[in-house]
Amino acid sequence: MIHRTVSEWQYLPIEPDGEGAFTRVHADRLIAVAREATLGGEDGAGILTDHHRRLRAQQAVGVIAAPGVTCEILPKIEGLGTGDDETSQTQIRARLIHMLAVAHDLDLATGPLTTLGVQRHSLLELLITRFCEMLTDALRHGMPRRYVGHAEDLPTLRGRLDVQRQFTTLAASPQRLACRFDALSSDIALNRLMKAVVTRLAQVSGSVANQRRLRELAYIYADVAAVPATALRWDEIVLDRTNARWGALRDLARLLLRGDYQTTAHGRAPGFALLFAMNDLFEAYVARMLARALKGSDLHVVAQDRRLFCLSEPDGARRFQVRPDILVRRGTETLLVIDTKWKRIAARIDDPKQGVSQADVYQMMAYGRLYACPQLMLLYPHHGGLHVAGETGRYRVTGCADALTTATIDIAPGEGIAARLLALCAAVAPGRATPGSVAQALQA
Structure with a gap:
């Protein structure tokens, strides 16, 4: 398996044929998968x-894989190196996982992810490892079961008789008696989801340790029906006080199933993406962190408002x-409108307009006119x-x-991005935050 890591906007050289080389064949396979992925577009x-x-x-950052080759694309994050060496890649990978955890409200902050990152694991393998750890831990408390209705013809009556x-x-x-009864079963929507994720990850993981973990989990779910990811009934997944701990696993499973695993059927390229x-991830991350910073104040954050x-x-x-x-709103009044852009703004000395797009202005x-908001x-x-x-x-x-x-905004680890966001907003719209919100931000 050939593996390459590259930063966004950087080039990945195609090498002459040879052992361990990233060749034209590998490049064509990755491009074929990119065409099938949602973010790839037609070409x-x-x-x-x-x-x-x-x-x-x-x-687009993450992992794209095709037969015999995987390519990991990492974001450029200031203060964490260029992404050309193993140390900076590990730091960037850990920060990307943190951003994903915040943006998608996932439980990824715990566990030995940092240690694993030093061992040259890709983003995908780290997420697979964390999923396996969380699922194994949850199963120690027992597999979720629910009463499911059954209809069977039995020699003795069980439940009630289906007269018709x-x-x-x-x-x-x-x-024979036509019986209808409820029986406690593990073949439920939540377990079918977990089995679908285990099955999919086993097809794309290149780590020996992860493959072992996934085989063990597949054995546990042997009696649960295999359902394709596209046919999963998300609406039937019920979380209550008896299985609330599975909420984080459900959310992580949803994230992992965003990957497009194609078969050779219908001429589609085999692979995984x-x-x-990064534009969307940066936006969601900032919105979540700013909401944390304003917690305890009379202000709140609305992301992706679509009313007007x-x-x-x-x-x-x-x-x-x-x-x-x-x-950023107080009640129904909009105090500040923020649009996030994942691009490098220029210094004034280099460009008086700083590279700001005219369309963005x-x-x-x-926004200022529609929301009657003077601060943008x-x-x-x-x-x-x-x-x-x-x-x-x-x-x-x-x-x-x-x-x-x-x-x-500096998103590299430091004193706390929540505090930095709050200070920035306070400078633009002074007097808008309460002392409670500042204290909350400094603890983030």
Whole structure:
């Protein structure tokens, strides 16, 4: 198995044929899988672009695998190295897992993930390891069971008699009784989900230790029906006080099943892709961390608000829905609109506009009018070329009192991103947070 790790926007050289080489055949297999993945687009260029002698990673991070080859794409996170050496890759991988845990509300912060990262495990293998650990621990307390309705023809009555079937289908067989009864069963939707994840991960894991763990788990679930991932009944998964601890496993299973494992049927490329758009991940991460920072105050965060439209027709029909990334609100009043952008903003000395997109400015102006909010912010990840994270520019919107601030946030480990976000918002909209929210943020 050939494995390569590359950072977003970096190139992956295609090597001459040879043992352990990443060849043109391997590159074609990865591109074929990229075309099938949701983020890839029709030509797969949303994940990898083909430059003949090299592939270039785009802004989707995660793992893409094809027969005989896997490619791990890591984000560029300032302060954690370039991603070209094992140490920086381990640090970036751990931070990416932290971002996924926060954004998707997953229990990934515990366990020996940091130690495993040093051992050259990819993001996928780390997530598989954590899933196996969590599932094994949950099963020590017993596999979930529920009473399930059964209908069987038995020699003695069990439960209640199905009168209609008894006197129609079994009319000529009085020695059999049409019984309907409830029986405690492990063949339920939650266990079918866990078996589906175990089966899928066994197909894509390249770790000997993970394969052993998955075989042991598959044996435990041998009596549970095998259901394809596309046919799983999520609506039938019931979590109550008796099985609440399975909530974290359900959420992690949902994340892992986002990967597209294709078979050769219908001409689709065999492979697996567990990928995340960094724009979306950065947005969800910032929204969650800011919500934590404001906990205990009279402010709250609304992510992806979809209530308003730009235009309305004479008949009242609304057109062009807006969807700002983050709103900071007090009650029904919007105090701050934030749009996150996973791109490197330029220093003022290099570009007076700092590389800010004109379309993004127009979009923020529309948000200010629609939400009657004078404080607007475009938020980018920090990088070393800007020297200090925080506010990088403040502008007045022509013709009104609205103000647009451009700013960066350092997402590398440190004193706490929640505190940094709160300080940044307080600088843009001073006097909006209570002392309680500051104390909460400093503990994050």
